[in-house]
Amino acid sequence: MPVGKLYGVGLGPGDPKLITIKAKEILEEVDVVCAPISKVGRRSIALEMVKPYVKGKEILTLLFPMHTDPDILRPYWEKAGAEICNRLKEGKDVAFITIGDPSFYSTFINVMEIIRERQRDAEIITIPGVASILACFAGLNEPLVDKDEKLAVFPAEYGLEELEEISKFFDTIVLMKVSRSFDKIYKKLDKLGLLDKAVLVSKCGTRDFFSSPLREVKGKVDFLSMIILKGLRG
Amino acid sequence: MPVGKLYGVGLGPGDPKLITIKAKEILEEVDVVCAPISKVGRRSIALEMVKPYVKGKEILTLLFPMHTDPDILRPYWEKAGAEICNRLKEGKDVAFITIGDPSFYSTFINVMEIIRERQRDAEIITIPGVASILACFAGLNEPLVDKDEKLAVFPAEYGLEELEEISKFFDTIVLMKVSRSFDKIYKKLDKLGLLDKAVLVSKCGTRDFFSSPLREVKGKVDFLSMIILKGLRG
Incomplete structure (x- = not known):
């Protein structure tokens, strides 16, 4: 058989x-x-x-x-x-x-x-399936990347040390799996002056889709969340 | 109305x-x-x-x-x-x-x-739809990114100058729209010693899906092509 x-x-x-x-x-x-x-x-x-x-x-x-x-x-x-x-x-x-x-x-x-x-x-x-980051941008009606733009994606906890250097090269950075070390990520982005370019999105592509400027996010963050940094070189 | x-x-x-x-x-x-x-x-x-x-x-x-x-x-x-x-x-x-x-x-x-x-x-x-890069990796039965890995995506012609520096931070780099300046990209990757980590993929997610180690690619490259650099930090 x-x-x-x-x-x-x-x-x-x-x-x-x-x-x-x-x-x-x-x-x-x-x-x-x-x-x-x-x-x-x-x-x-x-x-x-x-x-x-x-x-x-x-x-x-x-x-x-x-x-x-x-x-x-x-x-x-x-x-x-x-x-x-x-x-x-x-x-x-x-x-x-x-x-x-x-x-x-x-x-x-x-x-x-x-x-x-x-x-x-x-x-x-x-x-293949629709990756959640694509649904996020569809939910926001925003381009993920356009024309000559560069995109970086990684789990936040593995790239915080290098974030400052990486952010010089890229227009859009998607930080995945942010719920596990949210406070640490928030502080790092604040320190780098990136807080106003950051949006938190949760449960992309579901009815519970949620997005908010990162600065306004308080309290616990859903497991299915990511942080999007946009317009970094703009 | x-x-x-x-x-x-x-x-x-x-x-x-x-x-x-x-x-x-x-x-x-x-x-x-x-x-x-x-x-x-x-x-x-x-x-x-x-x-x-x-x-x-x-x-x-x-x-x-x-x-x-x-x-x-x-x-x-x-x-x-x-x-x-x-x-x-x-x-x-x-x-x-x-x-x-x-x-x-x-x-x-x-x-x-x-x-x-x-x-x-x-x-x-x-x-949202299935992005072509996802179909590429599905076609290759390879992970695009796994666990702690970092991914970068950009149109090749806009990132060649910075490629050496960017490649230090990332595990996987997807170079989009490579047909327009294929020879230039090939030479640059050769110069950086990245040719053996490079795969050309064309027409992902269609019956004409094609992949080849970049080193073996000769002649004209299809418009729907990209180059994938894998295992950069491995």
Whole structure:
């Protein structure tokens, strides 16, 4: 029996209507749908987005705790990889669903690398999705980048030290994953005189989309937030 | 009569299946579809992608020559803006279709800014799409960025001078619009010792998707091409 195919399916930023036609069709065709969750018992946002397309299919919930240390996460990637390989060996096609785009800071990358090693004969197909940063700019009706402009994107906590130097080269900088060290980021931007060029956006591409000048943001920041620095060289 | 709504609709990288459900529904609902062309008489790739959804609608072809100088392009943006405003005033809803994502190096941005000025009461709604760089990485089954990695994106011709310095900070750099000055870019990358980290990708997200180590690329390069530099800090 031939082994099944593995699909990494990007679902876009959260609005079920921003799923692509291809993603929808693949979800309707596969045998197994893998849905990531961050805590046992917690609902999978990705799974809720695709409910109408996956009725009657095997749903495999995969636990990936919210953490940044790859050494802590690796056993979870290994376990997910093993469970998926078992289905592929049975000839089942598997879709691993992911919010946003699978190539863009996604857990699918890590699991895919493990499956690529363990099940070399399995075909792996990535279906791109609308990345959340694109939905942010669509929500703001603002260009992300235009004409001759330069864009930089990185998780805020890994680039704060270099931010001053980087900001000299770029027109737009998107700082991802800002909720974890929000106060530190805020202070750094204030120190660099960048606070008035900064906008906080949360839950892009969903009905709860929220944006505010960073200076006016008080209190706790949602997990699905990013900070956009615009007009840096303008 | 209330004025119509303007939609900027991202169609994704070229595969009609990578259109979102939302984009499809909006195209089915609007009265007028604006399709950009780069030369009189030339077919619109965007329009061909959406043919099944726009039967019987008014199709407004808008000419935007391939050029980088905003002073040369402005009259074309103005003309497009005026034609769209005429429809909006008649109460018609208009969709401006664009390959990729409307916030990401797209002509929609320029036309939208004109309409925002001329027709302040018109609601403008941007529907994000799968940006072509995401489709590239999906096509390669490679992560664009992972965990702590940093990404930079810019049109190659505007960043060659600074490329050496920028490359120190980033893991992945995507050079857009490389066909126009391909030889110059190739030489620069060779000089910086970056040729072996460079991949050329063309026509992402279409059946003609093509990728090759940059070193092996000979001859003319397709207009829909970019160069990806990966593992720069690895």
